[in-house]
Amino acid sequence: MGNSNWKMRTKLVHEGARRSQYGEVSEALFLTQGFVYDSAEAAEQRFIELGSDEFIYARYGNPTTRMFEDRMASILGYEDAFACASGMAAVNGALMSLLKAGDHVVSSRALFGSCLYILEDILVRFGVELTLVDGTDLDAWKTAIRDDTALVFLESISNPTLEVIDLKQVCDIAHAKGAIVVADDAMATPIFSYAQRCGADLTVVSTTKHVDGQGRVLGGIIAGSKEVIRGQVEAYMKHTGGAMSPFHAWVQLKSLETLDLRVRQQSSTALAIAEALNGHAKLNAVRFPTHEAHPQYELAKSQCESAGTVLAIDVKGGKDACFKFLNALDIFTISNNFADAKSIATHPATTTHARLPQEQKDVLGITEGLVRISAGLEDPSDLIADLKAALEQA
Numbered sequence: 001m002g003n004s005n006w007k008m009r010t011k012l013v014h015e016g017a018r019r020s021q022y023g024e025v026s027e028a029l030f031l032t033q034g035f036v037y038d039s040a041e042a043a044e045q046r047f048i049e050l051g052s053d054e055f056i057y058a059r060y061g062n063p064t065t066r067m068f069e070d071r072m073a074s075i076l077g078y079e080d081a082f083a084c085a086s087g088m089a090a091v092n093g094a095l096m097s098l099l100k101a102g103d104h105v106v107s108s109r110a111l112f113g114s115c116l117y118i119l120e121d122i123l124v125r126f127g128v129e130l131t132l133v134d135g136t137d138l139d140a141w142k143t144a145i146r147d148d149t150a151l152v153f154l155e156s157i158s159n160p161t162l163e164v165i166d167l168k169q170v171c172d173i174a175h176a177k178g179a180i181v182v183a184d185d186a187m188a189t190p191i192f193s194y195a196q197r198c199g200a201d202l203t204v205v206s207t208t209k210h211v212d213g214q215g216r217v218l219g220g221i222i223a224g225s226k227e228v229i230r231g232q233v234e235a236y237m238k239h240t241g242g243a244m245s246p247f248h249a250w251v252q253l254k255s256l257e258t259l260d261l262r263v264r265q266q267s268s269t270a271l272a273i274a275e276a277l278n279g280h281a282k283l284n285a286v287r288f289p290t291h292e293a294h295p296q297y298e299l300a301k302s303q304c305e306s307a308g309t310v311l312a313i314d315v316k317g318g319k320d321a322c323f324k325f326l327n328a329l330d331i332f333t334i335s336n337n338f339a340d341a342k343s344i345a346t347h348p349a350t351t352t353h354a355r356l357p358q359e360q361k362d363v364l365g366i367t368e369g370l371v372r373i374s375a376g377l378e379d380p381s382d383l384i385a386d387l388k389a390a391l392e393q394a
């Protein structure tokens, strides 16, 4: 079931739905690894060519997982998608399925730690040549992307410093040299995602974040053309075992029904928090790309309606002041995740990005005072009051 003319909210509820012979209202959970065949001939036939309603083994595909893949592909604007066990299984799958020894990759430097590990440690170990650039510097992209560059990787909005990449320009530069662009789009959210529109060939999303959005299950998706997804990506994923569990696909299918409502509310709360804290005496800076105080506000606004649900603040007085602030929070929980219904505060320098050497933290702007704030679904005025009261303790 599906219709490309549907608006986002209709797609989120209905796209990709498949009904069994029982006519169930809610998407069925097919918690099965395997599938049976009516005869030996039918089994032989299915291994020759799979019909659209036919499956062989859950590592390759499953009806519940396929509903999730079809719905995610549609909302991200692509022909097809492969669902993965986690966001990192998706990042790894996209890169490993497309690259080989000797290839040259250009990536923005401001990346989620595990993405940087795959590029710098794993791919380089297998003979991939890597160039890292400042993602906000178009000249740096132009210099780094060569005639023989195979792939460009980037986070459309970086975590945790919320830098914005001019995605259309970078895609144009890459495509002029024949390189494939893979965008990690976790921060942008599937609702405000602009990666496909700007030209990204593949978009990878950790669905652990906004799609689940309620702190329960891991998931990831690789979205792209049917040719690449059912070609290189499926071949790599189905043989290496990174498939999404049907149960997690079912949980996240049901989550998609409310995704637009949740993300719009959380993003409006994030903006309200940025506005309420901007210019606060205890802060050096407040960063939310679609708030006017962000240095890249114009670029952010030209690309998307909202920059998502996460903002960053820089607390004066470094780690000591930061820890006093974090410990004084009442509603916000201290955690390293984001995009949850529960509001979360993170101190990247001592947790998610603690592994980075100091000079790399300096380059990326991960200061001792930086706190990442993920806006949840609580009442915005309670959240703002909580942040202001805790800042008094900083």
Ligand SMILES: *Cc1c(COP(=O)(O)O)cnc(C)c1O
Binding pocket: 086, 087, 088, 089, 091, 112, 114, 115, 155, 159, 184, 185, 186, 187, 206, 207, 208, 209, 218, 219, 220
């Ligand atoms: C969280 C995150 C990932 C990894 O996702 P998991 O589901 O935790 O594996 C990758 N990239 C970005 C930008 C993320 O925020």
